[in-house]
Amino acid sequence: MKVALIGVGQAGGKITERLARFDAEMGFGAVQGALAVNSAKPDLRSLEYVDTQLIGADRVNGHGVGGDNELGTEVMQSDIQQVLNGLDGRVTSQAEAIFVVAGLGGGTGSGGAPVLVHHLQQVYDVPVYALGVLPGRNEGALYQANAGRSLKTVVREADSTLLVDNDAWHEQGESVEGAFETINERIAQRVGLLFASGEAVEGVGESVVDSSEVINTLRAGGIAALGYATEVASEDSGENIRTAMSVSRQALLTGTSLPDATTADSALLVVAGQPDRIPRKGVERARRWLEDETGSMQVRGGDFPLDSDRLGALVLLGGAERSDRIQEFMERAREAKRAQEREEEKTDPAEQFADDRLENLF
Ligand code: GDP
Incomplete structure (x- = not known):
């Protein structure tokens, strides 16, 4: 299946880079183009296999949005035309699907990915999917609350949302950084194989999977x-x-x-x-x-x-949204949101919220 990839935010950019690299190294040729979009300039610098696009420079001056996913939504909204223009020539006539990749618990990806999916749906005829990373159980309350909000919106906008739980694909006891590396590598291999499996392979019998079978499987929508x-x-x-x-x-x-x-x-x-x-x-x-x-x-x-x-x-x-894992995650996200609201009411609302936000980032 020929795809165009757009990573939003730090996790989105890193995973997109891994996917583009895996596809190139394996010689599959399924990834037609890859772009990483971020409001944090340093996160874009380390990427080699993808094109990059900075957004929100007038608002945050390349420093990112912290964990503020509402600001993530705003910066994507105001620079959406720039991002769409940057896709010209990447979403070629050959791409059979577009994947928007993001960590749902952060700021830029969490807030920006649903907005981007919405606009891509207006412009392109091919299905627009999301590849979203859910925060693990031990990640802070801000991540859980952000991801809850982002997930609801992105599921509504995307033709299907492929979820990877950060607790799923790594070994116990790895450091957070080590775990991210392992997870990203596994996402690249597995999602990369899925893209490649929908590619025509010369000289092989009839049971090779066709792109339309991937698309039809995802037609159920949801998760x-x-x-x-x-x-x-x-x-x-x-x-x-x-x-x-x-x-x-x-x-x-x-x-x-x-x-x-x-x-x-x-x-x-x-x-x-x-x-x-x-x-x-x-x-x-x-x-x-x-x-x-x-x-x-x-x-x-x-x-x-x-x-x-x-x-x-x-x-x-x-159409796997009836899973217990999703119910459990949504409950955690709701509880995190309620806790945030209680904190906001307790003292000076604006200050308290800002403090929590910072604390949760470390
Ligand atoms: P953003 O740059 O503001 O969009 O924020 P991030 O992309 O850092 O999103 C934070 C969320 O993504 C949290 O749930 C993190 O645990 C997760 N995350 C950050 N980096 C990575 C990564 O490289 N791999 C994976 N799997 N998750 C990540």
Whole structure:
């Protein structure tokens, strides 16, 4: 699937950079163009694989918006024309979808991404998706409250919002910085494979996934999640049938970007590996298992030829908003918002709010 990527804010820019780099290094050619937009100049300087666009310079002078996502909304709104102009030539006639990438808990990405998605929807005919990062449980109250607000708005504006929970894709005990690195790397690999799996591959049979299957899986709207798992493939085809089932199960049950999201309106299963090791029977069995497990009658399947000694399963879920994880997150976000409001009432409202905001950033 040919895509254009626009990262907003720090996390958005870093993840977009990783995605563009992964696509280039693998030689997939799915990423047609990538742009990072930010109100903080230093965050843009470290990016190499993407074009950059500074916004809000007249308001915040390149220093960013702190954790103020309302200011993030305002700066995107006032500079929207500049951002859209900057996309000329990047969202080429070839792009089949646009992804707006952002950490939902911060300021620029949290406030700016929904505004950008809204405007892109007016201009482009292709689907506009969001790729949003949810703050982990241990991140401060400001992040939770910001992400709650941002998530509600972006889900309304985007054709689908693919969520990655910051608690999902890293090892226990890593430092925050180390964890971000790991998570970003995993997002790049997995989302990068999803883009690439919708690419036409020359000389391969009919079951290769088509872009339209990715788009149809996401047509359910709402929230999407992505799962992934791999195991070493065997020389023995009977054994690979078992492996295809096993990696599909792990991808959904333990490898997903949104822990516990197993109920969905639609799903897509892509089994990746060397073509002669991908077992037809195993893929079909895993696809039927996914139908039972997700409660969806619309489970598409296909394979993706990859020169690897492993078999991998990539599971995309569409319409996964009924998951417990989302309910739990929204409750946390509401509680954070209520706590913020109580603090605001307690003393001098303006000052107290500013203090909290700073404290929560560290
Ligand atoms: P912004 O620049 O104002 O949009 O703010 P950030 O992008 O820093 O957003 C803060 C949120 O994103 C918080 O939930 C952070 O934990 C998360 N975040 C920041 N940087 C990264 C990153 O590199 N990777 C991931 N996965 N999350 C990040």
